[in-house]
Every structure is written in structure tokens, then in C-alpha cells.
Amino acid sequence: MKGILYTGGELTDLVSFARLPSYLQAFLREQNGVVAYFGGLHLRGCVAEPSWHSLAEAWQGPAAFWRTYAQVLETDIPFGQDCAGNQFLLRGDAVLWLDTETGELADLEVDFKHFLFGAEKFPLDALGMEPLRAFQQSGGVLRPGQLLSIYPPSCMATTQQAPSLKAIGAPERLAWLADFHRQIKDLPDGQSISLKPL
Template identity: 80%
Template structure:
């Protein structure tokens, strides 16, 4: 992978590691997660700290994603996220994509190995990196432990031709904001054309 700005270092959460499928254990033993593509993809690691890099925190902790998003199962493994906080999960051997604004879940029709291959071959499209690209072209830089906060949210249709305003915020703040936004809109009826 290109543009690696963070690597996870030593495996310090062996309990979580032992619960993972063998292929993910093998991947994390070789490299305990990373932030690649200058913030376009964060693959979580089995660590106690930093909290933003901890797989256990978003999988089984107090702020586990399945506690908020109705479509998720407790067994879904949130192994990674994109630059705005959308999640990549394993359900069995299938990679799923969670839109964290709307809670919509999509099967990407790939396994973990092919997900990594697609991300490496077509990062802009496979990882939805257009907001990051626009942010970078304006001089912005994402640091490890940060995600992009977009306003207005992407799920809100606007008549403006301009891209949403983006700013770098800590991962926890962004994920909390997305969870709160999802809770507010999840029971709204779909818009009619």
C-alpha cells in the first residue's frame, strides 16, 4: 500500500487477535494495522493504545459500532474505515461497507484479500477518497488519528456544485458525530422524488 502515515507497531491485544479469522491474524502479525493513502484507509490493529487504532474498541467496547447501527451484528468485525469514517467490516468471509451517516450496509462482493487488492489497484474509487483528494488539493493534511468531517453530510442532497466543507477532526469525535447524526435520521421516511 502507498502513502502509509502510520503503522500499528507491536501486537498488545492478543485476546482480540485470537478471536479473528486466521487470515486476518496473519495480516495483523505481519503489520498490526496502518493508515494508508495519506488517510484514505485505516486498517485497525490489535492494540490497547492508541484508542483510535484499537479494533477491540469499535468491535466489543462501550462504543462498539453494533451498539449504534441496527444493521450490524455483534460478530461483524470492523477492521477498517475510510477517510470520513465509513466502515469496512467482515461478516464471515465477506467484506461489507457501512455508510455511517445513513446506517446502510452493502456487501462489496469481495473477501478480505480481494478488498485489499482492489484498494491497492483503484484506491480513489474503492475507498471513496474524493473528499480527501479535495481536502488535500486545498492544502489540508490528515494526521494519524484523524478523519474528515464533512458539512453538509454527504447524504443530504444540495443544489450546490461545490464539494462539502471538510476539516480534520479526531477519530472519536467524528465517529461520535456520525453515530448521533444516524440516530437522528434513522427513522425519517425516505425522500420522494
């Protein structure tokens, strides 16, 4: 992996670790999670702290994705996320992608090993890094524990030329996305809405 900004320390959450498939355990033994591609991909680790890096927090914590998103199962493992907070989940051996704005779930039709291979070979496309690249070209930097806030949300058609991009704490971004999803999930496609600026 390129552009590594952070690697997790020692495996301290052995309860979560024991529940993982062997191939994910093998990966986490080598490096207990990582923030790579200059923030384009965050793979969570089995740690208690920092909480933004904790697999258990994302999987079973108060803001676990299955608590907010109807298509996510409690057994889906939220092993990683992209620069904007969309989630990569393991369901059996399949890698799924959760759009955290709309709640849509897509099967990427790869296993974990091939997901990593695709991210390594085609990071821009595989990880949806266009917004991060635009942010970096304007001098922005994502630090470990941060995600890219994209406003207005990507799922909205607007008259605005380019979205506003800024780095914010990962918990704050994920909470905003969950709240936005709750507000729009039952609206029909094409519904007009107005948002208060961030």
C-alpha cells in the same frame, strides 16, 4: 500499500487477536494495522493504545458499531474505515461496507485479500477518496488518528455548492456520525431537515 502514515506497534491485545480469522491474524502479524493512502484507509490493530487504532474498542467498546447501527451484528469485525469514517466489516469471509451516516450496509462481494487488492489497484474508487483528494488539493492533511469531517453530510441533497471539509479526531467524527444517524434513521427519504453548522 502506498502513502503510509502510521503502522501499529506490537500486538498487545491478544484476546481480540485470538478471535480473528487466520488470514486477518496473518496480516496483523506482519503489520499491526496501518493508516495508508494518506489517510484514505485505516486498518485497525490489536492494541490497547492508541484507542483510535484499537480493533477491540471499535468491536466491543462502548461506541462499538453494532450498538448504534441496526444492521451490524455483534460478530461483525470492524477491521477498517475510509477517510470519512465509513466502516469496512468482516462477516464470515465477506467484506461489508457500512455507511455511517445512513446505516446502510452493502456487501462488497470480495473477501479480505481481494479487498486489499482492489484498494491497492483502484484506491480512489475502492475507498471513496474523492473528498480526501479535494481536501488535499486545498492544502489539507489528514494525520494518524484523524478523519475527514464532511459538512453537510454526504447523504443530504443541499443547495450548497461544495461541502466543507476539515480534519478532526476520529473518535469525535465517529461520535458525530452515530448521533446524526440516530436522529435521521427513522425519517422518510426526502424529508426536509435543518442542521446546526459545525
